[in-house]
Amino acid sequence: MGLHPKGFDLSLNRIRRLLDVLGNPQLRLPPVIHVAGTNGKGSVTAFCRALLEAQGLSVHVHTSPHLVNWHERYRIGVKGGPGKLVEDEVLAEVLRRIADANGGQQITVFEILTAATFLLFSEHPADVAIIEVGLGGRFDATNVIDHPAVSVIMPISLDHQPYLGDRVELIAAEKAGIMKRGHPVVIGQQEYESARDVLIATAERLGCPHTVFGQDFGAHEEFGRLVYQDEFGLMDLPVPRLPGRHQYANAAAAIRAVKAAGFEVTNAVAEKAMSGVEWPGRLQRLTEGKLMDFAPAGAEIWVDGGHNPGAGEVIAEAMAGFEERQSRPLYLVTGMINTKDPVGYFRAFADIAQDVFTVPIRGTDAALDPVALAEAAFDAGLVAAPVSSVAEALKEISERLDPDMPAPRILIGGSLYLVGNVLSDNGTPPK
Structure with a gap:
């Protein structure tokens, strides 16, 4: 490189x-x-x-x-x-x-x-x-x-x-x-x-x-x-x-x-x-690893590298399908690079996501600033806040949870680079 x-x-x-x-x-x-x-x-x-x-x-x-x-x-x-x-x-x-x-x-x-x-x-x-x-x-x-x-x-x-x-x-x-x-x-x-x-x-x-x-x-x-x-x-x-x-x-x-x-x-x-069939990083559920310690108890955590409006639509449809089977509040933890259409991606989640936390991405010079990405989520009709890391986002979700609500469903995505960061930090790289 x-x-x-x-x-x-x-x-x-x-x-x-x-x-x-x-x-x-x-x-x-x-x-x-x-x-x-x-x-x-x-x-x-x-x-x-x-x-x-x-x-x-x-x-x-x-x-x-x-x-x-x-x-x-x-x-x-x-x-x-x-x-x-x-x-x-x-x-x-x-x-x-x-x-x-x-x-x-x-x-x-x-x-x-x-x-x-x-x-x-x-x-x-x-x-x-x-x-x-x-x-x-x-x-x-x-x-x-x-x-x-x-x-x-x-x-x-x-x-x-x-x-x-x-x-x-x-x-x-x-x-x-x-x-x-x-x-x-x-x-x-x-x-x-x-x-x-x-x-x-x-x-x-x-x-x-x-x-x-x-x-x-x-x-x-x-x-x-x-x-x-x-x-x-x-x-x-x-x-x-x-x-x-x-x-x-x-x-x-x-x-x-x-x-x-x-x-x-x-x-x-x-x-x-x-x-x-196996395909890491595409609607992959995390069930173990270091990041799980920061998540709310009982949370369902998914990672997906889809990063354009078309991918946003099929991922949102999958999340809505999960919701039909088991109702949980949906939170997004999102990082994207600057060649994508973040508003188009977020728009697919406007009716189903509770909150969005935007995060930086390591390993690329093209990562969107979390503040700018949060503004894009807001433009798509979502409540969004920039944070410093995925771990901090998981902590924020834990603190915001209503104890009377079911454990949340959390989707970490928006970029394959971000998914790579997550799988590395979690200690669960593809094999």
Whole structure:
């Protein structure tokens, strides 16, 4: 991070040059499931991994960003069992080789990390690799994969507008850049019809066999079960372990993507995957750790890295669903970076949150000042106060509680950076 630019410089020239010096490892990968989208990328990646590992396959997984430790970005497939995060020594050696190959030429941090993905995944045998796009699609450093087993485009909404455009159609066109002529495409649930139209038109123009959520496949809850349906029939499954109704559509996209990539998904495999899927930092409930000591007795604490209005809506819907099952006052502890739309994020919680406490974030120069963030929450119709830390926010909630009220539900979120801070401070990093 000290040696290379921290921002984005979307281009494929530098990564292609570097990969050429490294012997083009991206050409020696197992079948690749390539995933783009504004929201839901990480969840569909987690579901795909669970579906593939449930049938004993070895699965490499690249995600970004990491929450606590850099090696979280690289999960190395293990035959017949869950993949393991790359060992620090192995990652360090790969990064040394990349530095030597780059020879001091200008390059971004993400391009180096992407080159590490291709080296690691090409040098460790596996049955399949799932590679998540970093930003956008067309000029993202991962988009040197010329023959994906399937390209998956998840929900698209406004985010990273300075880089991708200020309309969802423009953002959709950038995300659609991962589609490759003649290769299968799965289009996940889309909030905006205009984005969906762009994705379908691009797939048709490129001659990509494509399936669309709500048209060719789908999922819904019925009698406490998840029912998945596509042209091959129905599957009656347990609801996903990942909470929130939005995960039904993510699970459906993953099932369809794994099928489109050429792998079988039996009912038994899907059932095992729904029950075993894991995705840290996304509606993750904290049940132990150092921060729990500061929280009110009996409090239910959730962390989620969603950071744009679209994510705010699905998280708020999940919180409202929890409220239906067990009534508790909801408090928000929020930190965000300055490229996001905090008012749009907070607006989703205007009718369900009691109070908001805004906090600083470590590890980024782009963190919004808690005072400014509290003003944004106020503009969205919420009562908000800036505090110095998550621990102080939890203490404040304890002091404000009416003893006659149920123990609170607390959502800590607004940024993956903040979630990383919390999981680190709590002593519960991803494994």
